Amino acid sequence: MDRFSTHTGVAMPLRRSNVDTDQIIPAVYLKRVTRSGFEDGLFAAWRNDPSFVLNRPEYAEASVLVAGPDFGTGSSREHAVWALQNHGFRVVISSRFADIFRSNAGKAGLLAAQVDEKVVQRIWDHLDEHPGATVTVDLESRTLRAGDGPDAIEDSFDIDDYTRWRLLEGLDDVGITLSHADDIDAFEARRPSWKPATL
């Protein structure tokens, strides 16, 4: 997993609450055998509408998603996180995330930044006035920034310490466990010889 410290990218407003993982990627798109290529299914039903925000040219390069409360509810499918990442998103900002989505995001390296609902509203308003504007997210200081001058938005976001540490270090769970490889080696050395093997 790549280290995550700061990210500046085009922010896309998704003015909906309760965006469940079936909406993020419908089940019919889960049949791939790879972890990539799920961008086809991202918000598939909504994308049939030409006016859906993701279809607008100013958001073609968007990498920060700014969504309403209760983002990622429903099915535990990790494909929802993969679909967002495959499409190019690095950060999702919301006032409330479903637990499993938040956990899956942490495992896969997508930053789920939780902010006050008023902050989401201010960013949405800013993006309405300046379509294609960027938002900067700083994981080290847990802050985000949008706009310049007196109207600039600067605020903090929440993320748990353990996930923040893992993202900053670029460690996935496998990477963390492999840092304890000596412990695993030692354990393996004392396993009884009668334990079964498949090979």
Added chain:
Amino acid sequence: MGKTLAEKIWDEHVVRSAEGEPDLLFIDLHLIHEVTSPQAFEGLRLAGRTVRRPDLTLATEDHNVPTLDWDKPIADPVSRTQVDALRANAAEFGVRLHSLGDVEQGIVHIIGPQLGLTQPGMTIVCGDSHTSTHGAFGAIAFGIGTSEVEHVLATQTLMQAKPKTMAVTVNGSLPPGVTAKDLVLSLIAHTGTGGGQGYIVEYRGEAIEELSMEARMTICNMSIEWGAKAGLIAPDQVTFDYVEGRPEAPKGAEWDAAVEHWRTLVTDEDAQYDKEIVLDASTMTPFVTWGTNPGQGVPLGGVVPDPGDLEDAGDVVAAERALEYMGLAAGTPMREIAVDTVFVGSCTNGRIEDLRAAAEVLKGRHVARDTRLLVVPGSVRVRLQAEDEGLDVVFKDAGGEWRGAGCSMCLGMNPDQLEPGERSASTSNRNFEGRQGKGGRTHLVSPLVAAATAVRGTLSSPADLSPVVEPLETPEA
């Protein structure tokens, strides 16, 4: 203070323990199938990692494989792609694979025990929730997600917070004609689908000790259906006799050393469970489900419940919705419910004893005119054993279909599915909406009830059938 069985096995597998962190647990056996593993292997590939212990990993093809024409290429291109991916991954990473057509192929939870790979005191995981089956041998066995599959492939460990422990003590003996399936369905109706959440459950007591290994597997298999992390049973002589002599069981001095250790795998007398449930097996009867979760069950002699009689408001709403989906009216005697399809198979009830039980009922009888009987052995070995014993002839003579091994209609991922509105009596484990096919309606039953239901065409037990009239022997000249 002493330890429970689950605590002993857990503690034996802790690689690393640190304050404020989950335990790092060593995994003795990692089972793999075609549906939940492809992204895990791709994850390894992208990170440039290998499978740490291919010698503790076993793969098979079971979830989406056809049970007809298994010697031909898989017709469904999506299923074929998943199976091809598993074959390529197994070859690339050096993992032993039992493919369709291989004599050791079968449902992952049936082939582990069959090969003797499932043994007491182990930690066993698989990207499948019915991994709890292996707990019948006195192992900690549970299902995991795709990210965790990748984690185990790369490290042979998992980060896990230690669960609480619960005892389910089943006193008395099961009456004749009442099976392990009836016992576990009764238990789940008692606890509800969330009653086991957060616990490793130990099944114990006279009724459990009297069960065969295969019946114990049926019980542990359905631990997940009442929310338990895992379910296990202390190993005893029944366990050792089942394991001894199997291809991957220890031999000679190794066997003796293993058994000596396995005998220590019992809950200490002064150990404390976090929770205990006590049931009486002697009052149990054949048990069937009426609703859309495994906790919605009643005795076969009962009636479809009236949602209005339920205490919990949430249960009332769930029951109303279930009855609507199932097309049932409150008060209908369960025995009057007609079924279209009877499915005998799955990791719950697809072993040889299950097929013998069903065949015993069907011998000399015929499936009802409007009912279809599908018998799917859990593994190729089970199929061959059944054919050796002539069980396939019994099923076919009765008008049933005899199929190849796999998960089949348990989850309807292959062509074996219910049509919308069709009703089944199924020896499988989940009666969820659409589980066996879009719009399909499932009643969970034991193999005995399944076979009797196939004969009468309505939910039945063998006691409901008229005796078989033996044809008169022609006197020999």
